[in-house]
Amino acid sequence: MAANLYTLQGKNKKKTWLLMSLFLVFVIVIGYFVSYYFQSPVILYFFIAFSIIANIFSYWFSDKMVLKIAHAKEANKDEYYDLYTTVENLSITAGLPTPKIYVINDVSPNAFATGRDENHSAVAFTTGLLNLLDKSELEGVVAHELAHIGNRDILLQTVVVVLVGMIAMIADFFLRVTIYGGGRNNDNKGGGPLMILALVFVILSPIVASILKLAISRKREFLADATGAMLTRYPEGLASALVKIEGSAHEMRHVNHATAHMYISDPYSNLKNKDGKKKKPGFMTRIFRTHPPTSDRVKELLG
Amino acid sequence: MTLGLIILSIIAVLVILTVVYYNKFISLRTQAGEAWSDIDVQLKRRYDLIPNLINTVQGYADHESKTLERVTELRTAAMNAGTPQESAKAENMLSGALKSLFAVSENYPDLKANENFAELQRELTDTENKIQASRRFYNTTVRDLNISIEAFPSNVVANMFKFTKREFFDLDDNPEERENIKVDFKGEDK
Numbered sequence: 196m197a198a199n200l201y202t203l204q205g206k207n208k209k210k211t212w213l214l215m216s217l218f219l220v221f222v223i224v225i226g227y228f229v230s231y232y233f234q235s236p237v238i239l240y241f242f243i244a245f246s247i248i249a250n251i252f253s254y255w256f257s258d259k260m261v262l263k264i265a266h267a268k269e270a271n272k273d274e275y276y277d278l279y280t281t282v283e284n285l286s287i288t289a290g291l292p293t294p295k296i297y298v299i300n301d302v303s304p305n306a307f308a309t310g311r312d313e314n315h316s317a318v319a320f321t322t323g324l325l326n327l328l329d330k331s332e333l334e335g336v337v338a339h340e341l342a343h344i345g346n347r348d349i350l351l352q353t354v355v356v357v358l359v360g361m362i363a364m365i366a367d368f369f370l371r372v373t374i375y376g377g378g379r380n381n382d383n384k385g386g387g388p389l390m391i392l393a394l395v396f397v398i399l400s401p402i403v404a405s406i407l408k409l410a411i412s413r414k415r416e417f418l419a420d421a422t423g424a425m426l427t428r429y430p431e432g433l434a435s436a437l438v439k440i441e442g443s444a445h446e447m448r449h450v451n452h453a454t455a456h457m458y459i460s461d462p463y464s465n466l467k468n469k470d471g472k473k474k475k476p477g478f479m480t481r482i483f484r485t486h487p488p489t490s491d492r493v494k495e496l497l498g
Numbered sequence: 499m500t501l502g503l504i505i506l507s508i509i510a511v512l513v514i515l516t517v518v519y520y521n522k523f524i525s526l527r528t529q530a531g532e533a534w535s536d537i538d539v540q541l542k543r544r545y546d547l548i549p550n551l552i553n554t555v556q557g558y559a560d561h562e563s564k565t566l567e568r569v570t571e572l573r574t575a576a577m578n579a580g581t582p583q584e585s586a587k588a589e590n591m592l593s594g595a596l597k598s599l600f601a602v603s604e605n606y607p608d609l610k611a612n613e614n615f616a617e618l619q620r621e622l623t624d625t626e627n628k629i630q631a632s633r634r635f636y637n638t639t640v641r642d643l644n645i646s647i648e649a650f651p652s653n654v655v656a657n658m659f660k661f662t663k664r665e666f667f668d669l670d671d672n673p674e675e676r677e678n679i680k681v682d683f684k685g686e687d688k
Contacts, residue, residue, distance in 0.1 A: 276620075
């Protein structure tokens with residue numbers, strides 16, 4: 196079992212490095228084209244600096260950013276005594292240092308873990324989750340999140356948020372420049388290269404999305420479920436929690452496609468339950484669907 | 499010439515394997531040691547809390563002195579226990595005595611209303627849970643260590659360098675037992 200966990204940790208580290216290097220190369224290549232187009236090497240230097248800084252930033256600060264996006268606040272021990280002790284105790288069982296504990300004020304039940312390693316990790320839970328679940332169910336969810344920390348999923352998941360977010364930002368920027376700013380340069384023949392660049396981005400976006408999917412594959416959710424169940428020795432707890440979360444009709448307030456993959460249960464799946472009607476998930480939602488169906492996870496847990 | 503080469507490479511492989519397994523044993527042994535000190539921290543916390551508890555209860559319920567004495571006795575016994583097995587046995591008895599103390603305290607409304615007592619009860623329940631948690635982690639690491647010591651080929655290295663098996667903390671570690679404990683905690687927590 197232990198060997199399994201360690202090989203997995205190694206894989207995740209490799210994937211993180213791969214992702215960061217890909218990002219580096221990607222941004223620098225774009226910088227090269229742009230600087231070639233404008234005939235000024237300064238732009239290339241700027242892009243190189245930007246990509247390096249972005250990487251460093253995503254390594255050191257992405258967890259804080261993710262918590263900020265989710266509007267998470269640090270929980271104090273007196274107010275959230277049960278949550279606090281549950282996290283402490285399961286951390287002891289897992290042999291991990293206790294992560295920082297955050298609470299998100301949101302009726303929709305959900306949770307996620309973030310951080311760059313086990314010594315700098317955080318777990319966040321919505322108030323809706325705390326109200327909805329009983330003790331053994333909460334234990335199941337906490338164990339699942341701790342499993343993500345122990346398996347080293349968190350750094351990769353978190354870095355993905357920032358880097359992919361930045362690529363999306365650049366893509367957006369170029370699209371705007373080509374569409375709205377193209378008219379200004381009347382004397383040359385091309386919005387051409389810029390147009391191509393923008394097109395490349397448009398094509399690339401789904402590819403980035405699938406990289407994202409690859410990086411946080413569904414297998415990893417199954418694995419965190421399994422590891423979590425090993426910690427509590429009570430898989431029924433997590434199974435019943437997942438069913439309850441799935442059944443809840445509330446939509447999360449502060450969530451976007453960049454952070455969706457971090458949550459224990461897909462925040463977008465709840466769109467289906469709105470108004471009791473089954474809403475068909477949109478194109479983007481389908482691309483970014485990051486979680487295996489709850490019924491499969493439950494089956495696996497109770498198997 | 500070729501024979502020499504073959505023998506040399508076999509020796510090289512053996513040496514590498516020995517080093518790998520040796521290092522594995524070192525890290526397993528360190529892990530188990532750390533896990534044991536985790537348990538120790540929680541046990542000490544409980545020893546520290548018990549005198550406070552006894553002082554608080556004494557003020558309200560002097561004619562429960564027998565229960566109190568028993569808790570004190572068992573605390574001393576637990577503190578003096580040597581091996582993990584003895585220690586686990588003593589701790590189990592201490593847990594039982596504390597449980598009956600809390601049960602008895604139900605008869606004293608003044609005591610139950612005491613804030614200090616409520617706080618101590620909460621702390622002790624939490625410590626009990628943490629003892630269980632660290633016990634599980636310890637037993638997991640001990641299991642890994644013991645398996646490596648018995649399994650081939652790592653057992654050869656273990657014998658060579660005299661790595662020894664560790665005792666589990668708690669013998670009666672069957673699923674039914676765990677289920678019962680779980681239910682108990684649920685009732686006490688609320």
